Amino acid sequence: MKTERPLTQHIRADGLALNLREYEATGGYQGLRTTLQMEQHQVTKTIQDSTLWGRGGAGFGTGRKWSFVPDKDLHKRHIFPNEIVVMIEEPAVWDNALAGFTTGVKWGFMPKGEYATSPTYLVANADEMEAGVFKDRVLLEGNPHQLIEGMIIAAYAVRADTAFIFLRWAYKEAAQRIEKALAEARQANYLGEHILGTDFSLDIHLHISAGRYICGEATALLNSLEGRRPTPRAKPPHTATVGLWGRPTVVNNVETLSNVPHILRNGVDWYKALSYTAEGGTKLYGVSGRVKRPGWWELPMGTTAREIVQEHAGGMLDGYQLRGFLPGGASTDFLLAEHLDVRMDLKSVAALGSRLGTGTMIILDDKTCPVSMTANLMHFFARESCGWCTPCRDGLPWTAKVLDALEAGQGRPEDIDRLQKHAHLIGSPDSTFCPLAPGAMEPLQSALQYFAEDFQEHVRQQRCPWH
Amino acid sequence: MMTPQDRREIEALLHTYPTRQAVALEALKIVQRRQRWVSDDDLRDVAALLEMTPAELDGVATFYSQVFRQPVGEHVIRLCDSVSCWIMGEIALQERLSQLLGIRTGETTPDGRFTWLPVSCLGVCEQAPAMMLDDTLYTQLTPEDLEAIVQRYVQEGSR
Numbered sequence: 001m002k003t004e005r006p007l008t009q010h011i012r013a014d015g016l017a018l019n020l021r022e023y024e025a026t027g028g029y030q031g032l033r034t035t036l037q038m039e040q041h042q043v044t045k046t047i048q049d050s051t052l053w054g055r056g057g058a059g060f061g062t063g064r065k066w067s068f069v070p071d072k073d074l075h076k077r078h079i080f081p082n083e084i085v086v087m088i089e090e091p092a093v094w095d096n097a098l099a100g101f102t103t104g105v106k107w108g109f110m111p112k113g114e115y116a117t118s119p120t121y122l123v124a125n126a127d128e129m130e131a132g133v134f135k136d137r138v139l140l141e142g143n144p145h146q147l148i149e150g151m152i153i154a155a156y157a158v159r160a161d162t163a164f165i166f167l168r169w170a171y172k173e174a175a176q177r178i179e180k181a182l183a184e185a186r187q188a189n190y191l192g193e194h195i196l197g198t199d200f201s202l203d204i205h206l207h208i209s210a211g212r213y214i215c216g217e218a219t220a221l222l223n224s225l226e227g228r229r230p231t232p233r234a235k236p237p238h239t240a241t242v243g244l245w246g247r248p249t250v251v252n253n254v255e256t257l258s259n260v261p262h263i264l265r266n267g268v269d270w271y272k273a274l275s276y277t278a279e280g281g282t283k284l285y286g287v288s289g290r291v292k293r294p295g296w297w298e299l300p301m302g303t304t305a306r307e308i309v310q311e312h313a314g315g316m317l318d319g320y321q322l323r324g325f326l327p328g329g330a331s332t333d334f335l336l337a338e339h340l341d342v343r344m345d346l347k348s349v350a351a352l353g354s355r356l357g358t359g360t361m362i363i364l365d366d367k368t369c370p371v372s373m374t375a376n377l378m379h380f381f382a383r384e385s386c387g388w389c390t391p392c393r394d395g396l397p398w399t400a401k402v403l404d405a406l407e408a409g410q411g412r413p414e415d416i417d418r419l420q421k422h423a424h425l426i427g428s429p430d431s432t433f434c435p436l437a438p439g440a441m442e443p444l445q446s447a448l449q450y451f452a453e454d455f456q457e458h459v460r461q462q463r464c465p466w467h
Numbered sequence: 468m469m470t471p472q473d474r475r476e477i478e479a480l481l482h483t484y485p486t487r488q489a490v491a492l493e494a495l496k497i498v499q500r501r502q503r504w505v506s507d508d509d510l511r512d513v514a515a516l517l518e519m520t521p522a523e524l525d526g527v528a529t530f531y532s533q534v535f536r537q538p539v540g541e542h543v544i545r546l547c548d549s550v551s552c553w554i555m556g557e558i559a560l561q562e563r564l565s566q567l568l569g570i571r572t573g574e575t576t577p578d579g580r581f582t583w584l585p586v587s588c589l590g591v592c593e594q595a596p597a598m599m600l601d602d603t604l605y606t607q608l609t610p611e612d613l614e615a616i617v618q619r620y621v622q623e624g625s626r
Contacts, residue, residue, distance in 0.1 A: 119485075131549035131588040169533050170589045172602055205483055210492050211532030213587060227484075227491035227517075229530045245485055288551035288592035295593045330550055360592070368554055376553045380587055386530075 004274055005282060006262040007255070008298040011142035017177040020184040023145035029190060031261030035153045036198050041112075043157035047260065048104025049268040051280040053346060056125055056216070056253030057133075057329060057358045103256050109240035110158045111248050121249040122160035123225070124151055124257055126167045126174075127209060127216040131330040131380045132362040135284040136254040138296050140167070140174035143258070144181035148204060150257035152190060153264055155202045158250050163204040166221050169211050178206050213384035217434050218251040220386065231388040232434035255284055276302035279345045287313040289363030290320045296360075302348065306340035308361065321366040324450060328357020330377050331439030333446035334364070354446065369466035370451040371458055374444055375403035381440035392437035395426040399444065406455065409463040416455050420448055469512035473497050477516060487517040491527050495534050503543070504535040532586070540575045540582035542620055545599040548572075548585055551592035556609075560596055563610035567617050580624055581617075 010018060010026040018026070035043050111117065124147060128136045139147060147165070155163050167175055182204055185191045193201045207225060214220045219233035222244045243249020259281055263271045272280040279301050285308050286296040292314030299308065305327065309315065316322050324334045327344065333354035335342065342348050349356040364373055382396035399422055402415050425431060427441030448455060457465050477494045484490060494517060498509040505513075505528060507521075514524040528534045546564060548557055561572075564583065568576050575582040591597045594606035598613065605616055 128590055129588060132551050132592050133588070134590045134592050137590050168590060170599065170604075172604075207493075208496075209531075210496065210534050211587075212530065224492070225489065226486065227488035227527060229526055286593060288595055289554050294595070326550075362550055362554070362592070365554070373550065373554070376548075376550050380549050383585070384587055 002274060002276070002300040005298040006266075006274070007139065007146065007258050007282060007284065008142065011138070015142065017141060017181065018143050018145060020145060020181070020188060023143065027265060028145055028261070029149055031264035032149050032152055032190065033196065035156055035264050036196060036200065040157050040159060043153060043264065044104055044107045046104075046263060046268060047107060047157065048102060050102075050104065050259075050263045050271045051278070052103040052256065052259055052263065052271075053279055054103055054106065054253055055255035055259070055283070055358070057130065057331070057355075103252060103260075106240070106252070107154070107158050107250060109238055110250060111241060116159060117248060118159075119162055119245075119247050120158065120160045121244040121247055122151060122155045122158060122163040123218075123221065123244065123249060123251045124163070124165045124254055125216060125218065125221060125251050126165050126171070126254045127221060128168050128171075128254070129211075129213040129216050129384075130358065131377070132288055132326065133286070133329045133358045133360045134288075135286050135296055135358060135360050137168075137171055137174060138284065139254055139258050140171060141177055144174070144178045145185065146258045146261060147178075147254055148181055148185050148190070150260035151204055152185075152195070152202060153260050154250065154252060154257060156200055158248075160250065161202060163202060164225060164244075165204060165206050166215070166225060167206060167208050169209045175206065175208055182206065212386070213380075214386040214434075214436060217436065220434070221251060222249065229386070231386045234433065274300055275345075276300045277343055277345045277348070279347065283344065283359050285312075285344060286358075286360035287363060288361070289325075290317045290365045290368075291315065291363055292317055302343040302345040304340065305335070305342050305344055305361065308344065309340065309363065316363075316365060319367075322363055323366045323368075324364040324370065326357075326362040326364075326443060327354050328359050328361070330362070330380060331355075331435075331442055332357040333442040334370075334450055335446075336450055355442070367466070369407075369464055370447055370454050371403060372407055372464060372466065374447040375400060375407055377443050378403055378440065381436065385436060389432040389434075389437065391426045391431045392440075395422060396437060396440055398422070399426070399440075406458040407464045409458075409461075411455075411459040411462070413459055415459065416448065416452075419444065419455075423448065468508050469498055469516070470501065473501070474516065477513070488519055491517060491519070491524060492531065492534070495524075495528055499535060502538075503541075504538050510536075532584075538575075538579075539584075541580050541624070542582070542601055544581055544583045544617075545586035545589070546572075546583065547587075547589045547595070547597045547599075549588040549592075551588075552596035555595040557596045559610050560598070560608055560613050563613055564617065567614060580621070 151163050215224045215230045217232050220230040224230035239249045274282050282298050283301045284298050288294050297312045322337050324336050326332050327349050335354050346356045378400035382400045385392045385396050387393040423441045423445040427438045476497050480490045494513045499505050511521050514521040572583050572585045589597045591606050596608050597606045
């Protein structure tokens with residue numbers, strides 16, 4: 001039984017944020033002090049070694065992200081900045097976002113040595129706009145200093161001199177707490193010029209978004225920060241070489257960055273041992289839907305979906321059965337009750353044809369129509385499409401319309417085939433600029449597969465059997 | 468028209484970013500605070516201050532769901548219609564709100580007191596269904612809760 005919960009164990013029961021003194025009393029900013037004694041490359045290496053995967057939903061390793069940043073000292077020192085990156089990579093701090101590199105690897109993409117330039121930016125992605133996802137809110141409201149410390153360490157490793165927190169517009173409580181924590185950190189010289197007497201300087205600015213799910217996509221987010229329409233950018237180039245205002249930029253998720261201080265303080269081996277699987281650390285899991293105790297829990301990475309739903313969420317409400325679930329937010333494929341023993345990590349959920357995503361589960365019960373739920377999801381994605389690519393801009397509303405017709409009793413037999421065909425066309429990764437439309441197709445194509453009979457009944461009965 | 472106070476607030480932000488355009492959203496939010504939406508005059512003034520064309524700035528303004536380019540009522544109701552809230556009974560809330568105010572999503576009451584806007588997820592899915600009324604969040608709503616809350620605002624206005 002693994003019981004350590006480094007990210008949330010100190011969050012107060014009354015939900016108020018830890019102030020600076022309280023955070024320091026938990027060992028806060030020790031990771032930063034350790035970091036400032038290290039060479040940048042050693043920090044990144046730590047994160048690479050940690051196997052920290054991005055926690056934003058895409059699955060990009062943090063250390064690797066960091067190592068993409070140019071290193072202006074590399075040349076002079078004859079040291080590989082990759083070493084810092086490797087540390088982050090090793091403990092498997094996977095950037096819990098949507099992508100698929102460990103965090104250390106992401107850091108390692110940043111230019112180094114003679115290629116290093118200034119300014120270089122770090123951005124904390126606190127947009128969290130996917131329907132059904134609320135885990136970063138817990139960390140932002142409960143322990144903003146933990147995020148700030150993680151950002152300072154990350155900025156040091158990738159040699160960033162300016163950082164931004166890109167915050168979801170609806171998180172008004174979090175916004176106030178972050179501002180207060182930033183002021184405390186500046187006061188204590190954890191931020192500002194010559195941090196703790198070193199030659200490292202950094203400031204962090206809070207940017208409050210004005211809505212739209214697409215801003216959570218890293219390159220759309222950068223356009224938004226620049227005051228533009230947040231349409232995604234073509235990749236390559238990766239943001240580590242051409243990011244914010246054309247400068248090298250790392251974008252990491254809030255939960256990812258909140259892991260970083262603990263890895264630096266306690267080491268790679270400790271971090272890896274927190275997990276049940278090869279993907280290191282703990283994970284913030286969440287459950288919403290008709291369960292007895294909807295909520296969030298920090299648990300070892302790889303905890304089974306069954307344990308999360310049955311033990312932590314208290315099982316289904318009386319009179320309801322679990323029929324299926326979206327394992328990690330609106331853009332992940334449905335799984336069924338028979339899949340509940342899956343270990344909730346990137347690899348295991350992917351093996352079932354879905355994605356861990358953010359690890360925030362949405363439960364489909366037996367009294368909720370799966371066709372109708374899919375229609376609701378499709379309306380979300382259609383509304384939030386940025387409109388740049390035709391398959392997304394036109395395809396998503398069209399798909400939503402077909403699902404509405406099925407619900408309204410106007411479905412035709414060929415509609416199901418058409419939905420399948422379009423799920424394939426819109427969902428193929430090369431048909432659009434960014435993952436929004438393919439993400440939207442994940443619940444649709446899995447619903448068509450797992451709830452085929454329900455779709456057919458809608459057509460056969462010319463009505464929604466649930467209404 | 469942009470006020471001198473608006474201008475001072477926007478100018479104070481310029482040093483944070485390497486370009487003037489980067490302040491666009493914050494500037495729009497500042498002018499929006501005054502009358503709850505961004506008029507064409509406001510837009511032109513902000514564009515001039517940020518050295519953008521009005522068309523360019525409008526392209527930005529119209530993209531974001533929380534920048535309003537049309538007048539809204541005294542109170543803005545955002546009832547979440549995304550998946551977790553939908554599962555937990557949001558349709559019943561929609562019906563009740565529609566009965567109470569006589570409007571549908573995207574509309575403003577004839578007396579100009581309430582605007583009901585669609586909103587994608589408020590990030591409190593474990594406390595669904597949820598609504599944000601102006602800046603205040605309400606969670607785990609039943610239709611009865613919703614009615615009581617809205618009635619409070621209605622009565623406040625008639626006093």
